[in-house]
Amino acid sequence: MKQRTPLLRWFGIAFILLWSLVPLYWALNISLQTDAQAGSKPSNYLPPTPSLDNYSSLLTGGTDLAQSVQQSSVNIFIECAAATVVTLVLATLAAYAFARMQFKGRRVLFYAVLATMAFPAYTTLIPLYQILTNFGLVNTYTGIVLVYVSGFLPLATWILHNYMSSLPIALEEAGNIDGASRMQVLWHVVLPLARPGIISTAIITFLFAWGQFLFPLVLSSDLSTQPLTVVIASLQGRHLVPYTLLNAAGVLALAVPAGIALILNRYIVSGMLAGSVK
Amino acid sequence: MISKRNRLRNVALVAGAAALSVAATGCSGGGSSASSQTKDVTITVALFGAPPPQKSLDEFKKSTGITVKWSTIDWDSLQTKIAAASTSNTYFADATDVDWSRVGQEGKLGWFLPMEKYIDQKAYAADMPQLSSFTSNGHIVGVPFDASYLVTTVNKQMFAKAGITTMPKTIDEYTRDLQKVKASGVSPTPLNIPFNAAEGLSTYWYQTTQAFGGSILDEAGKPQFTSPDSPGYKAAQWMVDALKNGLVPAGNINVSDSQGQQTLMAKGVTASTFADYSGNVGSLYDVPASSSVTGKLQYIPTPGLSGTTANVSNPDGIGILKTAKYPEAAAKFIEWFTSAENQADFAGASGPDKVMPGYFLPSRLSGLTKLTSAKGLAGGQELTSMLKTSKPVFPAGAPVWYPQFSNAVYTNLHAAAAGSMSVDAAIKTIADTATKLAGQ
Numbered sequence: 001m002k003q004r005t006p007l008l009r010w011f012g013i014a015f016i017l018l019w020s021l022v023p024l025y026w027a028l029n030i031s032l033q034t035d036a037q038a039g040s041k042p043s044n045y046l047p048p049t050p051s052l053d054n055y056s057s058l059l060t061g062g063t064d065l066a067q068s069v070q071q072s073s074v075n076i077f078i079e080c081a082a083a084t085v086v087t088l089v090l091a092t093l094a095a096y097a098f099a100r101m102q103f104k105g106r107r108v109l110f111y112a113v114l115a116t117m118a119f120p121a122y123t124t125l126i127p128l129y130q131i132l133t134n135f136g137l138v139n140t141y142t143g144i145v146l147v148y149v150s151g152f153l154p155l156a157t158w159i160l161h162n163y164m165s166s167l168p169i170a171l172e173e174a175g176n177i178d179g180a181s182r183m184q185v186l187w188h189v190v191l192p193l194a195r196p197g198i199i200s201t202a203i204i205t206f207l208f209a210w211g212q213f214l215f216p217l218v219l220s221s222d223l224s225t226q227p228l229t230v231v232i233a234s235l236q237g238r239h240l241v242p243y244t245l246l247n248a249a250g251v252l253a254l255a256v257p258a259g260i261a262l263i264l265n266r267y268i269v270s271g272m273l274a275g276s277v278k
Numbered sequence: 279m280i281s282k283r284n285r286l287r288n289v290a291l292v293a294g295a296a297a298l299s300v301a302a303t304g305c306s307g308g309g310s311s312a313s314s315q316t317k318d319v320t321i322t323v324a325l326f327g328a329p330p331p332q333k334s335l336d337e338f339k340k341s342t343g344i345t346v347k348w349s350t351i352d353w354d355s356l357q358t359k360i361a362a363a364s365t366s367n368t369y370f371a372d373a374t375d376v377d378w379s380r381v382g383q384e385g386k387l388g389w390f391l392p393m394e395k396y397i398d399q400k401a402y403a404a405d406m407p408q409l410s411s412f413t414s415n416g417h418i419v420g421v422p423f424d425a426s427y428l429v430t431t432v433n434k435q436m437f438a439k440a441g442i443t444t445m446p447k448t449i450d451e452y453t454r455d456l457q458k459v460k461a462s463g464v465s466p467t468p469l470n471i472p473f474n475a476a477e478g479l480s481t482y483w484y485q486t487t488q489a490f491g492g493s494i495l496d497e498a499g500k501p502q503f504t505s506p507d508s509p510g511y512k513a514a515q516w517m518v519d520a521l522k523n524g525l526v527p528a529g530n531i532n533v534s535d536s537q538g539q540q541t542l543m544a545k546g547v548t549a550s551t552f553a554d555y556s557g558n559v560g561s562l563y564d565v566p567a568s569s570s571v572t573g574k575l576q577y578i579p580t581p582g583l584s585g586t587t588a589n590v591s592n593p594d595g596i597g598i599l600k601t602a603k604y605p606e607a608a609a610k611f612i613e614w615f616t617s618a619e620n621q622a623d624f625a626g627a628s629g630p631d632k633v634m635p636g637y638f639l640p641s642r643l644s645g646l647t648k649l650t651s652a653k654g655l656a657g658g659q660e661l662t663s664m665l666k667t668s669k670p671v672f673p674a675g676a677p678v679w680y681p682q683f684s685n686a687v688y689t690n691l692h693a694a695a696a697g698s699m700s701v702d703a704a705i706k707t708i709a710d711t712a713t714k715l716a717g718q
Contacts, residue, residue, distance in 0.1 A: 035540075035567060035568050036567070036568070036570065039540055039541040039544065039545050040545065041541070064328070125362060126362060126365055126366045127366075129362055129363075129366045129368055130366045130367075130368060133366070133368040133369070138368070138370075217355050217359065218358065218362045218363075221322070221324075221349055221370050221371070222347070222349050230351075230355070233351075233352045233354075233355050234326075234352045234355070235352070236352045236354075237326070237327070237352075237636050239426075239536060239539075239555050239557075239558070239638065240536060240540065240561070240562060240568075240636070241536045241537070241540070
């Protein structure tokens with residue numbers, strides 16, 4: 001088969017990069033402009049006089065806006081971190097059980113867990129809302145974290161199951177021969193080996209939780225639990241849209257997941273590919 | 279064989295799961311514990327704008343004993359929350375937004391308590407011309423708090439430069455004047471129509487249809503725009519022709535209503551918006567931070583077929599959710615929130631300390647009069663007379679299926695403007711959608 005020419009390959013790479021990065025650049029560009037500059041015709045492809053005023057409005061001072069952004073930033077970190085930790089603990093145990101333990105209905109249960117990923121998440125919104133209301137968990141960290149965990153657990157279990165299945169079983173058997181219990185084998189043998197898979201699952205779960213909007217919108221009712229994604233949407237007025245401010249808020253919300261993706265991208269890729277090659 | 283211990287464990291697991299399911303889903307929602315208490319209670323008010331000044335809310339608390347917890351949520355998200363809470367019969371706020379376009383839907387589904395139980399309907403109707411827009415099945419679903427109606431704005435300086443000093447009174451005069459502005463080179467594309475496929479395009483068409491002397495639907499929901507001679511058809515043709523003839527910027531195919539106002543009108547790119555928001559002159563075009571045409575724009579009585587025409591209203595209201603914890607207290611808040619004095623204050627009649635950020639115009643005639651006399655509201659006299667004669671888009675109230683209908687309107691008008699279908703085909707599709715929805 002004839003190899004593609006480097007030129008064509010570079011063209012493809014450049015196209016994908018532009019496709020992905022231009023919107024992000026445009027958000028950054030607008031966020032550094034004043035309203036007048038952002039609305040000028042023709043558009044400014046570079047900020048004429050770059051200004052951090054929009055970021056300053058969002059982050060500093062004691063204004064209601066700054067307080068909202070600060071509190072919702074704290075909320076989103078707490079909710080994402082807690083959801084990630086709980087998901088990891090449960091998914092690790094479930095994945096290990098599905099990968100290594102023999103029990104009746106193992107395959108059916110495993111595929112049932114995977115099948116839940118096929119359901120549109122939104123179909124569960126109203127029942128979850130009712131359940132959380134009945135348990136008094138609406139507008140609480142616990143309620144939001146539980147919903148996140150229920151949503152992300154199947155994917156995390158699947159990724160870790162694939163990873164653990166690809167580990168050599170001989171090491172675990174050696175542990176068993178040495179008298180280690182199953183939990184000791186899991187803790188001292190499997191988890192250290194599965195660390196890359198666990199890290200990638202943690203990153204993927206955290207990023208998924210960070211991008212949530214509809215569920216926290218419905219399940220939170222004030223700033224005590226609203227994450228940054230919900231607060232950013234509320235900046236939009238009924239008749240007036242503060243474009244520069246919205247873009248700055250968008251860039252802020254993007255900074256954390258973008259940083260994680262850039263620094264830890266090899267873990268994300270390995271997590272996604274876990275188990276694909278034996 | 280399963281051991282006894284295992285069997286017991288399995289039973290316990292199933293029983294636990296069942297108990298959890300029953301506890302979780304067996305109970306109905308938590309919206310049935312309404313209290314008539316109005317003293318020493320805290321109500322939640324969820325609206326899309328910033329709250330009134332804390333000082334005003336404190337005064338309200340002092341006089342009524344009601345503490346207001348304000349939740350700001352953007353309009354689209356708010357509709358999602360209202361639907362989610364009402365569908366699952368759960369509490370999320372006592373008072374919240376009732377948009378004119380959702381009145382039919384929300385009224386039929388019974389998501390809001392009838393307001394006539396709490397207000398003097400006759401007195402309110404006399405001072406609030408838009409109250410009729412909030413009636414569904416004979417009940418008042420909400421009370422308008424912010425008057426919004428579609429008005430025509432004109433950059434008088436650009437018109438004057440093109441030699442136009444007398445403002446147009448008919449659609450024909452208006453079209454000729456726009457062509458004159460274009461021909462003079464003052465603005466190569468003088469008219470702003472937001473052709474982006476969004477609600478703003480639908481409401482623009484409703485106002486233009488009104489200007490051509492007609493309405494969109496009759497009381498039974500039957501489309502009134504199918505004939506090429508009908509006002510709705512002519513309005514759609516006029517809008518699309520304006521784009522094709524270069525009166526409207528070609529890029530407007532993807533411009534939303536607020537984008538057009540903020541980036542075209544406020545920057546002096548276009549000279550007129552036929553269906554603009556009431557209040558935009560004072561809150562956007564005359565604000566130096568957001569406009570390069572301060573003092574140059576004015577409202578004009580909207581040109582019609584043979585003279586000026588009525589303005590179509592699209593107000594925002596506030597109502598009491600059926601799942602409210604304190605309906606009586608919420609009613610007291612609504613009465614206070616929509617009083618003439620507060621409306622005028624929120625719009626700036628008593629100085630910046632009492633301004634409610636983002637508040638546009640009083641829905642009460644008395645509030646608008648007070649505001650006009652207090653601070654010389656830009657175009658106050660014009661706005662007051664327009665509010666008096668403003669008309670609801672649907673005289674019989676917005677139909678239950680309005681969201682689907684509006685979607686068909688803006689999708690097909692956008693397609694006609696983009697050239698992917700003819701105006702005739704677009705109108706036919708919109709009419710077919712309305713007929714199908716009305717027949718369900």
